Structure formats: structure tokens, C-alpha cells
Amino acid sequence: MATGIPSYKDFARSLSGTPMSREARGIYNAARRSGINPAFVSGLAAAESSYGTKGYARGTYNPYGLGVHLGMKFPNYTQATQKLGSTLQSLGYPGLYKKRGIAGVISQYTPASDGNDESAHIRNIISYGKRTKGNPSLIYTGAAMQQMNAAPMADPYPQGRDGVAKETNVAYISDKVKRMLSEQYRRTLSGTLSPEFARETTSALLSNIAQSGRSRALATPGALPPSQSPTTLNLDQMGIGYGGVDSKKITKGGEGGDWGGSMPRALQFLSWAKGSGYKPNTSGNWLSQKRSRKNTASGGVSDHWSGSAGSYAVDLGVPNVKSGDKLLSQIMAQFGRKDYKGGSWLNVNKGGYRYQIGWRVPGHYDHIHVGVRKN
Numbered sequence: 362m363a364t365g366i367p368s369y370k371d372f373a374r375s376l377s378g379t380p381m382s383r384e385a386r387g388i389y390n391a392a393r394r395s396g397i398n399p400a401f402v403s404g405l406a407a408a409e410s411s412y413g414t415k416g417y418a419r420g421t422y423n424p425y426g427l428g429v430h431l432g433m434k435f436p437n438y439t440q441a442t443q444k445l446g447s448t449l450q451s452l453g454y455p456g457l458y459k460k461r462g463i464a465g466v467i468s469q470y471t472p473a474s475d476g477n478d479e480s481a482h483i484r485n486i487i488s489y490g491k492r493t494k495g496n497p498s499l500i501y502t503g504a505a506m507q508q509m510n511a512a513p514m515a516d517p518y519p520q521g522r523d524g525v526a527k528e529t530n531v532a533y534i535s536d537k538v539k540r541m542l543s544e545q546y547r548r549t550l551s552g553t554l555s556p557e558f559a560r561e562t563t564s565a566l567l568s569n570i571a572q573s574g575r576s577r578a579l580a581t582p583g584a585l586p587p588s589q590s591p592t593t594l595n596l597d598q599m600g601i602g603y604g605g606v607d608s609k610k611i612t613k614g615g616e617g618g619d620w621g622g623s624m625p626r627a628l629q630f631l632s633w634a635k636g637s638g639y640k641p642n643t644s645g646n647w648l649s650q651k652r653s654r655k656n657t658a659s660g661g662v663s664d665h666w667s668g669s670a671g672s673y674a675v676d677l678g679v680p681n682v683k684s685g686d687k688l689l690s691q692i693m694a695q696f697g698r699k700d701y702k703g704g705s706w707l708n709v710n711k712g713g714y715r716y717q718i719g720w721r722v723p724g725h726y727d728h729i730h731v732g733v734r735k736n
Contacts, residue, residue, distance in 0.1 A: 365496030379412035387439035395446020404490025476661025621671030664732030671735035
């Protein structure tokens with residue numbers, strides 16, 4: 362058996378005494394056929410639902426928390442595992458894994474923006490997954506993925522020949538910060554990453570960015586030309602102007618004065634909406650940008666919150682669902698995700714930022730939410 366992938370016997374033993382045990386063979390085979398490590402599958406099922414015994418998983422055969430907001434149910438655990446495999450092979454998950462390992466996958470699967478403790482979740486997945494005698498932090502089992510996992514620790518911010526980091530707008534990462542990032546990655550894989558060290562690493566990275574004074578805009582929606590600094594942004598204010606927190610106007614602040622670069626990226630959607638004929642004061646009620654309220658309706662930390670220094674959000678108010686559907690179609694065509702029609706939350710990671718879009722989800726039938734957070 363390949364290193365890190367448990368044998369069927371050890372995998373089945375990890376499910377012993379749980380509702381999933383009777384389908385151990387089917388779950389194991391479904392994971393392997395999908396290119397997903399059964400050790401991760403076991404750990405995720407335990408961390409999400411205690412192997413199908415808690416919360417939404419009871420009676421739904423959905424031990425992985427897949428599409429809970431959509432009421433997703435399955436006829437058996439095997440089919441739920443097949444869906445988990447197809448999900449993790451799409452929606453950008455392999456790319457996130459290549460960059461940040463299991464931490465990258467969890468950052469989208471159960472993001473902190475939804476009120477989750479990503480570090481604790483990773484620790485639980487790894488702790489339970491190790492019961493299979495496999496390596497749950499090795500999510501993908503394809504040959505290329507195994508080679509990548511066995512290779513020396515990759516620099517999370519690889520440098521190009523011109524000295525500017527690829528796939529990020531950060532340049533000239535110092536050796537000290539590289540070591541801290543690699544150590545953070547190692548601790549994440551081993552399940553020993555503490556919130557304190559994560560904050561220390563983030564602080565060091567942000568300081569490095571500020572000191573380097575060099576960045577490159579990415580060829581992604583909402584990216585800024587290098588010449589535009591937070592103090593010189595020529596933003597289209599759509600007549601709503603600048604204002605403070607809770608003013609419903611464009612609010613400067615946070616990291617670098619533009620909330621870590623998330624503000625202009627969020628406002629890009631506002632610009633696209635305007636190009637489609639949208640007017641906030643007539644197309645629908647203008648609802649919110651930065652605000653003092655911390656939590657979302659579900660209890661998570663909102664991108665709207667003024668205390669979140671690296672995020673920004675805008676709500677595009679609409680008079681009715683039909684208008685919202687039309688507006689969503691127009692802005693998502695600009696964003697490059699025509700497939701998203703609402704009804705669930707969309708989380709997309711591009712160029713070092715997480716874009717979260719919500720329409721036709723609880724609390725979001727009179728506005729389209731667009732939140733952007735710096736990763």
C-alpha cells in the first residue's frame with residue numbers, strides 16, 4: 362500500500378462501531394476510485410459528524426457536511442463518498458491543496474468566514490484520520506499528488522525569475538518569513554498549528570509585504586494596476602461617495618487603507634453592476650458595506666465587519682427575485698462563473714483572495730452579497 366494510504370482492514374477498523382461500518386468496503390472503494398485518501402475520508406466524517414451520528418448527518422447519510430444549506434441527502438454512505446470525491450476534484454480544491462495542503466482545502470470547505478475554526482477542524486481531521494494508520498493530511502492519492510507530497514516543502518510563495526512572486530501579489534518574501542510559512546505548513550499537516558503561531562506568521566508576512574513596497578497586480582477579476590496604491594485609488598463611487606462604518610458608503614480603512622486589497626476587488630462587482638444598468642438608489646435598497654456588527658445571521662464573522670482588517674463586502678439590493686437573477690447573471694458573466702445561479706454559497710479563491718457570493722440563500726433574497734477576504 363502506498364505511503365499514507367491505509368489498507369482496507371485498517372480503514373474498516375477505524376469505522377468499527379459506527380453507522381458507517383456496514384458500508385466500509387463501499388466507502389473505501391469509492392474514495393480510492395475518486396483519488397481521495399480513505400484516511401482523510403475517515404477523519405473528515407469523524408470531525409464533521411462523529412461518523413454520521415450527530416447533527417444534520419443523522420438520517421441523511423451525509424457524514425461529510427456536503428451541501429447542508431441545500432438539504433443534500435444520499436441513499437447511502439457510499440454515494441455520499443462518491444460526491445465528496447467529485448467535489449474535492451473540482452471547484453479549485455486541487456489547486457488549493459497544491460498551494461497550502463490540507464489547510465488550503467479546509468479554507469474553502471469549511472471557511473472561517475462561516476464561523477468555523479479552521480485550525481481546530483484540521484487538527485480533528487488529522488487526529489481521527491490517523492486511526493486508520495494512514496496520513497489524513499495527504500488528501501489526494503493520484504500519482505502526481507503523491508509525488509508532490511513526498512517532495513521537499515514547497516515555498517507557498519514561489520519566486521519567478523524577475524523576483525516577483527507568482528500567483529500572488531507579494532514580492533520578495535524574506536528568508537525568515539519563508540521559514541515561518543514552511544513551519545506553519547508543517548505544523549498544519551501534523552495537526553499542531555496553534556492560533557498564536559498562525560497569527561505571528563501572518564503578522565510577519567504582512568510586515569514583509571509592507572517593507573518590500575513591491576507588488577504585481579494579477580490577471581484576475583478586480584486586480585489593481587501596480588500604480589494604484591490605497592491612497593490613489595480612482596474608484597467609481599457610483600454617486601454614493603466615501604463614508605464611515607455603518608454609513609453604507611465606501612469606507613476606507615483596515616490593512617493598507619483598502620482592507621488588505623479586498624475593497625477594490627469587492628467594489629469591482631459594483632462597477633460591473635453599474636455597467637449592466639444597476640443603480641443602487643433606484644434598482645433596490647442600498648444595504649451595506651462596512652459595518653460595526655460583527656456576526657453574520659448564522660453566527661460567523663462577517664466580511665462586512667469593521668474589525669476584519671483584511672476583508673470587505675458589498676450588498677447589491679434588488680427589488681425582487683427576478684431582478685436579482687438578472688443582475689447575478691450579468692455580474693457572474695464578468696467574474697467568469699456563469700455557472701453560478703444562486704441557491705447556495707459560492708466560495709472562489711483567486712489571486713490570494715477568497716471571493717464569497719450569496720444569492721437565494723437564507724437572508725439573501727433581497728440582495729446579492731459579495732464578500733472578499735485576503736487569504
